[in-house]
Amino acid sequence: MPGVDLEAALADGPLTMDGLHEQLGRPERDALRWALDEAVAFGTVVQSGGACDDRGICASGAPALFALPKRPRD
Numbered sequence: 001m002p003g004v005d006l007e008a009a010l011a012d013g014p015l016t017m018d019g020l021h022e023q024l025g026r027p028e029r030d031a032l033r034w035a036l037d038e039a040v041a042f043g044t045v046v047q048s049g050g051a052c053d054d055r056g057i058c059a060s061g062a063p064a065l066f067a068l069p070k071r072p073r074d
Contacts, residue, residue: 004024004027004032004035006020006024006035006036006039006044006045006066007044007045007068009023009024010045010066010067010068011068013067014048014065014066014067015065015066015067016063016064016065016066017032017033017036017063017064017066018063020032020036020066036066040066043069044068044069045066045067045068045069046066046067046068046069047064047065047066048064048065048067
């Protein structure tokens with residue numbers, strides 16, 4: 001999503017999609033979802049919750065949290 005810095009938005013800790021939506025100034029939801037999907041695929045953002053099985057059926061429950069991946073310590 002042009003002009004949106006997911007890493008900066010997540011610098012203070014994990015957020016739900018709703019939290020990111022607010023933190024980023026309420027961008028279009030579809031564009032935010034695509035940006036998150038791409039960031040998760042590239043490994044720049046990790047997603048917890050929302051676990052899916054091998055058939056693509058996802059568990060319901062608490063909303064997924066998005067966060068920056070843990071960086072190894074030197």
